[in-house]
Amino acid sequence: MEWHLSFFLVFCFSFVFSFACDTITPTQSISDGQTIVSSFQSFELGFFSPGKSQNRYLGIWFKSSPESVVWVANRNNPIIDSTGVLSISKDGNLVLLNQIQSIIWSSNISGVAEDPVAQLLDSGNLVLRKNISVNSGSYLWQSFDYPSDTMLAGMKLGWNLTTGQQLYLTSWKSTDDPSPGNFTYNLDILGLPQLVIYKGSMKWSRTGPLNGIYVGATPNVANMVFNPIMVFNPDEMYYMYRPVSDNIVTLLKLNQSGSLERLIWNKNTAEWKVLYSMPYDTCDIYGRCGGNAICSVSKSPICNCLTGFVPK
Numbered sequence: 001m002e003w004h005l006s007f008f009l010v011f012c013f014s015f016v017f018s019f020a021c022d023t024i025t026p027t028q029s030i031s032d033g034q035t036i037v038s039s040f041q042s043f044e045l046g047f048f049s050p051g052k053s054q055n056r057y058l059g060i061w062f063k064s065s066p067e068s069v070v071w072v073a074n075r076n077n078p079i080i081d082s083t084g085v086l087s088i089s090k091d092g093n094l095v096l097l098n099q100i101q102s103i104i105w106s107s108n109i110s111g112v113a114e115d116p117v118a119q120l121l122d123s124g125n126l127v128l129r130k131n132i133s134v135n136s137g138s139y140l141w142q143s144f145d146y147p148s149d150t151m152l153a154g155m156k157l158g159w160n161l162t163t164g165q166q167l168y169l170t171s172w173k174s175t176d177d178p179s180p181g182n183f184t185y186n187l188d189i190l191g192l193p194q195l196v197i198y199k200g201s202m203k204w205s206r207t208g209p210l211n212g213i214y215v216g217a218t219p220n221v222a223n224m225v226f227n228p229i230m231v232f233n234p235d236e237m238y239y240m241y242r243p244v245s246d247n248i249v250t251l252l253k254l255n256q257s258g259s260l261e262r263l264i265w266n267k268n269t270a271e272w273k274v275l276y277s278m279p280y281d282t283c284d285i286y287g288r289c290g291g292n293a294i295c296s297v298s299k300s301p302i303c304n305c306l307t308g309f310v311p312k
């Protein structure tokens with residue numbers, strides 16, 4: 001851990017007069033082993049190896065919980081050694097290069113900015129903006145537009161209706177492999193808007209219709225932790241949430257077995273606690289009992305026919 005810390009300090013100190021430690025400029029890059037940290041120390045960006053894997057990925061994690069990776073850039077394209085470098089290319093994009101300078105991952109936008117800077121915000125959002133002195137809050141690119149398996153406060157889940165771009169969560173394949181797994185968490189907007197977990201193209205679990213007060217089957221306890229926000233207008237339709245207070249750190253994670261977990265950070269024990277998860281119970285699994293049947297977790301078997309029907 002010590003080499004890691006000293007790397008970080010060296011990196012920061014050498015730029016302390018002109019730049020913050022949360023920023024990458026065209027003349028600075030981050031090599032494997034170096035990191036940048038958001039201004040209030042909430043998030044860190046750098047290279048990591050998940051689980052037992054030796055592969056290297058560029059990711060963002062909670063500074064106080066480095067195991068909790070919330071975003072991965074090169075999910076599909078690991079670097080096999082520690083020669084990775086994140087920098088800003090001549091055309092103004094954030095690029096991740098390997099030893100032979102080939103592009104492993106890129107923010108891949110057109111429309112070059114003169115002196116672009118990338119900044120890791122305290123929300124966990126990595127943003128690319130025009131220049132160091134202009135911070136209008138509008139970004140050329142942002143990691144929040146490319147979710148991995150984790151929805152942080154302030155992220156959108158839903159649709160840009162102008163472009164048809166959909167923002168949704170995709171599970172990791174396994175603890176050792178962040179490439180896309182079998183499950184996604186989407187805002188379905190055909191019919192009554194619903195948040196649905198899919199397994200491949202099949203509905204796996206619905207989490208209920210949205211009503212602006214709470215999200216369907218979400219247990220009531222949630223409302224003491226976060227406020228759900230639903231936005232439906234001609235330009236976009238999305239779901240978002242904000243914690244009820246600044247002291248609360250919470251996230252939504254779609255895990256590799258298809259469960260959506262609402263986690264809350266316990267500062268005293270320095271651990272994540274699962275507040276609830278979905279499917280909330282086996283009855284939430286989509287089509288668990290088929291048509292004309294009632295699902296009840298407290299009964300055995302859990303599926304019972306509606307009056308007048310017999311089991312198939």
Ligand SMILES: *[C@@H]1O[C@H](CO)[C@@H](O)[C@H](O)[C@H]1NC(C)=O
Nearest residue numbers: 103104105106107108109110
């Ligand atoms: C960048 O985007 C273009 C068009 O969307 C795509 O064809 C290309 O493969 C992308 N390049 C990278 C490095 O992702």
Ligand SMILES: *[C@@H]1O[C@H](CO)[C@@H](O)[C@H](O)[C@H]1NC(C)=O
Nearest residue numbers: 114115116130131132133134
């Ligand atoms: C940033 O952009 C503004 C407006 O375009 C310009 O006036 C300023 O000189 C730029 N600053 C730097 C450091 O490039």
Ligand SMILES: *[C@@H]1O[C@H](CO)[C@@H](O)[C@H](O)[C@H]1NC(C)=O
Nearest residue numbers: 172173174180181182200256
């Ligand atoms: C994804 O689903 C397929 C088919 O059900 C299964 O064979 C595969 O093992 C699953 N992959 C993961 C990572 O669970």
Ligand SMILES: *[C@@H]1O[C@H](CO)[C@@H](O)[C@H](O)[C@H]1NC(C)=O
Nearest residue numbers: 160161162163164165235236
């Ligand atoms: C939809 O995407 C376009 C292109 O990226 C962007 O200009 C526009 O602001 C987006 N709309 C909303 C409502 O975010």
Ligand SMILES: *[C@@H]1O[C@H](CO)[C@@H](O)[C@H](O)[C@H]1NC(C)=O
Nearest residue numbers: 255256257259260261274277
């Ligand atoms: C996914 O979440 C469920 C519910 O919290 C939990 O039981 C399960 O162990 C988790 N799976 C993994 C692989 O973490």
